[in-house]
Amino acid sequence: MSSLGPSKAILEVFKFGIYVGVPIFLMYAVANNTDNMQKLMGYRSYVVYPPEGPRPPSPEEIRELARKNKFR
Numbered sequence: 001m002s003s004l005g006p007s008k009a010i011l012e013v014f015k016f017g018i019y020v021g022v023p024i025f026l027m028y029a030v031a032n033n034t035d036n037m038q039k040l041m042g043y044r045s046y047v048v049y050p051p052e053g054p055r056p057p058s059p060e061e062i063r064e065l066a067r068k069n070k071f072r
Contacts, residue, residue, distance in 0.1 A: 030036050057065070 030040065
């Protein structure tokens with residue numbers, strides 16, 4: 001760090017502290033308090049499935065349709 005100079009070195013140490021400290025603080029503030037976690041999870045529905053469509057024909061039905069179309 002000697003090539004950076006004293007003012008830039010202090011800035012880099014500060015940025016690194018923020019880079020490491022913010023995720024740790026957020027993890028502590030959100031994950032350790034179950035009320036906060038439930039509140040955040042309640043804002044969004046994470047899994048939303050589309051409505052179920054019609055079922056594909058069974059193998060027997062496909063064979064029967066193939067036989068009918070073969071004789072046409």
